[in-house]
Amino acid sequence: MIALDEHAKRPEFINVRVKRQDGPGKEPYWQLFKIDYEPELNVITVLQRIAALGKDSDGKKALPVCWDCGCLEEVCGACTMVINGRVRQSCSALVDRLLQDNPDELVLEPMSKFPVIRDLMVDRSRLFRGLKRVKAWVPVDSYYDMGAGERQLREMQERNYPLSQCMSCGCCLDACPQYNKIELERKPGESDEDFEARKNEAYDKAFVGPHAISQAMLFNNHPTGKALAGERLDALIEPGGIQACGNAQNCVAVCPKEIPLTTSIARAGRATTLHTIRKWFEK
Numbered sequence: 001m002i003a004l005d006e007h008a009k010r011p012e013f014i015n016v017r018v019k020r021q022d023g024p025g026k027e028p029y030w031q032l033f034k035i036d037y038e039p040e041l042n043v044i045t046v047l048q049r050i051a052a053l054g055k056d057s058d059g060k061k062a063l064p065v066c067w068d069c070g071c072l073e074e075v076c077g078a079c080t081m082v083i084n085g086r087v088r089q090s091c092s093a094l095v096d097r098l099l100q101d102n103p104d105e106l107v108l109e110p111m112s113k114f115p116v117i118r119d120l121m122v123d124r125s126r127l128f129r130g131l132k133r134v135k136a137w138v139p140v141d142s143y144y145d146m147g148a149g150e151r152q153l154r155e156m157q158e159r160n161y162p163l164s165q166c167m168s169c170g171c172c173l174d175a176c177p178q179y180n181k182i183e184l185e186r187k188p189g190e191s192d193e194d195f196e197a198r199k200n201e202a203y204d205k206a207f208v209g210p211h212a213i214s215q216a217m218l219f220n221n222h223p224t225g226k227a228l229a230g231e232r233l234d235a236l237i238e239p240g241g242i243q244a245c246g247n248a249q250n251c252v253a254v255c256p257k258e259i260p261l262t263t264s265i266a267r268a269g270r271a272t273t274l275h276t277i278r279k280w281f282e283k
């Protein structure tokens, strides 16, 4: 943790450069804002100050910047954006620390691998589609009380807990060189359902992503979740599965929850190899 120098000179203003986009498929552009310095701001507060200001650094009228957020405590993952070139959560990005690294300005951009809805808000539905592809859940067949579940060994709990902290933020996907942006345009007259189906078809052919591989390993190691282990491994063998990972390890370097993604990927590699051999003998 960087210690803040209490005696360092504080700036009078903060320059904030924001990459804006008025809607899906529109040309992005940069806008500069100047806000009064206050101690202990986070990036979300900066965006709130910009909205209250209503003008850019030249004094021209400016619409509030659009962004997404939920929990404001690095749990929901919704506020993820690229801040001074690094993908991270805007609720936990402290301005005093950012100014220590770059005293001139804050630069805010939307994540690069997801379609922009507006300004800093992106469509992360492909991320959730990836989780659906690997059935990242514990199956239940009813909501009746069925008694206590199977006990988990301590060793298993210790292996699973770090993986269970994934907040579906998308940092690992934004940093992964194998996860390429997919952005489809709606065809004239295309219904919501048809557009959704076309998007899902495109998503399902592309790399599923390290977050989904890791969640597949989490649920395959769960006493009830393992009922779907074979189906998850089948999904990871398909095109866009584990073999699409180039092992560049960018994902693990940016995960805010420090999830051991490359360990999960290695584990998934071994599990899918065994699964394929087993299936081959069962033919």
Ligand code: SF4
Residues within 6 Å of the ligand: 175, 176, 177, 178, 179, 209, 210, 244, 245, 246, 247, 248, 249, 250, 251, 252, 261, 262, 265
């Ligand atoms: S290790 Fe695989 S998933 Fe992680 S960044 Fe590299 S290519 Fe992407």
Ligand code: SF4
Residues within 6 Å of the ligand: 077, 165, 166, 167, 168, 169, 170, 171, 172, 173, 210, 211, 214, 254, 255, 256, 257, 258, 259, 261
């Ligand atoms: S694995 Fe880490 S970086 Fe990726 S979505 Fe989950 S929390 Fe975010």
Ligand code: FES
Residues within 6 Å of the ligand: 068, 069, 070, 071, 072, 073, 074, 075, 076, 077, 078, 079, 080, 089, 090, 091, 092
């Ligand atoms: S608002 Fe939930 S992680 Fe930032």
